[in-house]
Amino acid sequence: MNEQPARKTVLVVFGTRPEAIKMFPVVHALRADPRFRVVVCVSAQHRGMLDQVLAIAGIVPDHDLDLMRPDQTLDSLTAALLTGLGRVMDAERPDWVMVQGDTATAMAGALAAYYRKVPVAHVEAGLRSHNIYHPWPEEVNRKIIGSIAALHFAPTETAAAALRAENVAPGTIHVTGNTVIDALHWVTARIAAEPGLASGLADLATRFAGKRIIGVTSHRRENFGGGLEAIAQAIRTIAERQDVALIFPVHPNPNVGRVMDAALADLPNVALIEPLDYPHFARLLAMADIMLTDSGGVQEEAPALGKPVLVMRETTERPEGVEAGTALLVGTDPARIVTEIFTLLDDKSAYSRMAKAHNPFGDGKAAPRIVELVANAG
């Protein structure tokens, strides 16, 4: 009788919306592969926004720590993550722990694995802004993960070079592309097969027919206390133009909603709406003429779709979109945001220079590459 090689147990840990979006293609690929026993642990650092992604991706977690608390602090969240994830690792005894990106969940997952000497595979490794307060606390989270991980899946050659510059062993760094492109392709195909999955924006499309659509998202902690007010002020000025409409799914962090409701709720051409599930957000990306955002993931998706994206940050760890010409860093100064938006609205050649599809973040096959690399690792 043939001996079957032992299956590797991979514990996949995530907890927020963007991690879930970028991890579901990896979970799908791992689960389809008989070489693995796959255990999914969600911290539920996010609740509603995480559950939206789990539902569309068809993932039922094996462990759900249910950690989200309203307006949670970094200290209390991180402490709860470390003990909760450690307990799951002791129960499951994984061969590998896999984390994604730069959230508190990813950082605590890597640290808990390190405390048990379990090797860590890091998806979306090597992003660096070189400023520990922009984005905050993500830049330090990913540096911590980078110093622990045994396998670094860099989305781009730039990210791989950043790791080599930090003396990470070159043989442990692999350029795979970003799994967000896998996710975007997957959800686009799902919507094509089942248009009802993304039909919920029809009312807004009718209400704003004939106007140029600007999609907005904003949630960065470093913008609390001033930055969000500045962003809201810029949106008020943009909304004075009757030829534009802004669709803004508001992040449920109470610090965001408080500012945006107070500043924007009375404007007829600004729709402040609940967070969209991923198919509807993909639909918004398709509908929008311009995206205005401080999100990491949106900076990656917009270039893939050829949507000009103005990034409301001082620095970015994703320079590829800027280099490709689809993304522009505009910071949070209202005058600058308004000027750049008006230029795109009024100058056709400026718009068409930016509105070109590029794929600096991958070809949509990152997840199978990652799975093969984990299968072949020790």
Ligand code: UD1
């Ligand atoms: C987190 C990540 C950030 C990531 C962002 C994506 C950290 C430190 N921050 O920031 O890197 O870019 O997610 O969105 O890991 N809330 C809800 N429902 C939800 C989700 C959040 O009500 O589904 C509210 C809660 O009041 C919660 C608060 O938002 O306490 C903040 O959530 P948290 O995960 O701590 O921070 P984010 O700003 O979302």
Ligand code: UDP
């Ligand atoms: N997104 C979504 N619904 C929304 C807003 C964003 O599904 O209402 C998706 C978006 O397509 C991207 C991801 O969420 O893939 C980005 O998440 P977020 O901006 O919260 O976090 P970041 O990427 O900045 O860490």
